[in-house]
Amino acid sequence: MSKVLIAMDKSGSFRVHLTITTDMCREASQIHQTTPVATAGLGRVLTGTALMSTMLGEPDNKLTVQFKGDGPARQILACADGNGNIKGYIADPNVDLPLKNGKLDVGGSLGIGELTVIRDLGMGEPYSGTIALVSGEIAEDLAAYYFISEQMNTSVALGVKVGEDLDVAAAGGIFVQMLPDAQEGAVDALEKLLGEMPPVTTSVEKAILKSAGKTEEGVLMTMMDDVFADLPEEYALEIKGTKDVRWKCDCSRQRMMSALATIGKADLREIIEEDGQAELRCNFCNSKYTFDRKELEEIFKKM
Numbered sequence: 075m076s077k078v079l080i081a082m083d084k085s086g087s088f089r090v091h092l093t094i095t096t097d098m099c100r101e102a103s104q105i106h107q108t109t110p111v112a113t114a115g116l117g118r119v120l121t122g123t124a125l126m127s128t129m130l131g132e133p134d135n136k137l138t139v140q141f142k143g144d145g146p147a148r149q150i151l152a153c154a155d156g157n158g159n160i161k162g163y164i165a166d167p168n169v170d171l172p173l174k175n176g177k178l179d180v181g182g183s184l185g186i187g188e189l190t191v192i193r194d195l196g197m198g199e200p201y202s203g204t205i206a207l208v209s210g211e212i213a214e215d216l217a218a219y220y221f222i223s224e225q226m227n228t229s230v231a232l233g234v235k236v237g238e239d240l241d242v243a244a245a246g247g248i249f250v251q252m253l254p255d256a257q258e259g260a261v262d263a264l265e266k267l268l269g270e271m272p273p274v275t276t277s278v279e280k281a282i283l284k285s286a287g288k289t290e291e292g293v294l295m296t297m298m299d300d301v302f303a304d305l306p307e308e309y310a311l312e313i314k315g316t317k318d319v320r321w322k323c324d325c326s327r328q329r330m331m332s333a334l335a336t337i338g339k340a341d342l343r344e345i346i347e348e349d350g351q352a353e354l355r356c357n358f359c360n361s362k363y364t365f366d367r368k369e370l371e372e373i374f375k376k377m
């Protein structure tokens with residue numbers, strides 16, 4: 075489990091959501107057996123989605139964040155609910171590209187494409203917004219989404235560091251969102267601070283080193299103090315609370331059965347006659363579900 079630390083500055087000009095997601099990104103990379111560039115892409119999308127999920131109002135609200143492009147990774151998708159359950163996948167977990175300027179080329183893996191964000195608040199039509207990818211590097215695209223689709227000035231920093239052993243060494247993210255009545259001075263102070271901000275994973279590693287023996291909340295507070303240390307006193311941060319986020323897939327036999335029931339009678343008949351069984355795999359967690367002839371006949375009868 076990870077926590078998201080939520081804070082607001084004293085003047086009510088902006089809010090900060092900050093998290094360390096090393097465990098979540100490691101779990102996702104192990105489930106999907108990702109290459110380093112796929113680990114970075116999927117991890118950044120999961121971390122961004124986790125931060126965004128803390129802005130959902132109700133536990134049953136749902137959020138989908140989908141990056142689609144003409145690059146070899148094709149698609150990275152993550153889903154979250156208001157309880158902080160996060161799941162996701164990358165269409166090609168084996169995508170492999172040379173480093174670009176010494177860095178994992180997440181933008182190149184996605185290529186030219188679109189970002190779609192869908193929020194289902196459980197009443198009426200879900201709210202959906204789509205923008206063209208800015209760089210495919212994830213954080214920049216999410217910031218552009220907030221600016222274009224929601225008219226909110228948001229700075230997003232996301233980082234996933236893959237170690238030499240190909241395991242996730244550190245991962246985390248920071249959202250800074252301006253509020254409607256933001257003071258001019260706060261905007262200037264933030265711009266200066268964010269312009270000089272070190273990579274998120276550097277801040278994560280530093281905070282962990284500095285806070286041995288502390289709780290996760292303590293580590294996050296150390297990280298926040300460190301990253302925002304240079305803010306003028308009138309814009310100092312005040313902690314508003316924490317929210318839990320975790321990797322969790324909610325697939326089940328029942329859900330898979332419902333999915334089978336949507337393929338149409340003719341197609342299901344064909345599967346029964348030709349294969350005598352069906353094996354379905356969950357895109358998010360790779361769990362396999364097998365249905366034998368008897369079960370398929372029952373689904374068929376109910377269609």
Ligand SMILES: [Zn+2]
Nearest residue numbers: 323325356359
């Ligand atoms: Zn699943």
